[in-house]
Amino acid sequence: MFLIRRPSQREIAAFLRQSQDLPLSYAPVGIASQTPRGFNADLASAVIGQGRDAFERAKIALAEWRHYEMDWVELFPRGAATESGTVVAVLVHHLGIWSLNGCRVVYGIGDRQVGSSFGFA
DSSP: OOEESSSOOHHHEEEEHTTTOOSSSSSTTTTGGOOOTTTTOOOOOOOOOHHHHHHHHHHHHHHHTTGGGGGTTEEEETOOOOOOOOOEEEEEEEEEEEEEEEEEEOOOOEOSSSOEEEOOO
C-alpha cells in the first residue's frame, strides 16, 4: 500500500488486523526452504563473527527483528514473535512516499535455545 503521508498508529493497527487472515500472495508456501525445478535461489551470506558468543548474539538480533532497524524502515508491532503465523507490517519511507507492507512468518528454522541453526521465513 502506497501512501502520501505517514499512517497513524490506528491505521497501522487496522492494516495488521485486516492482513491477519489474508491468503499469501504466492504459492507454494515454504518455497524458500526448497529449490524447486524452474526456480533459482538467490542466496547471500556474510561472516558476522566467529564462535558461540557471536552466534548467540546473532540469534538474539534475528529474533528481535533488528535487521529492520534502519532510519527509513519500521516494523510493527515491535518485538513481534517469530513463530509461524505471526503477521507484521513493514513501514518504509522512500522517495517522499510511504509504503506499508504486510509480512507473515510461514515457518521457523531450528531452535533459538539449542542447536546450530535458527531463523524464520
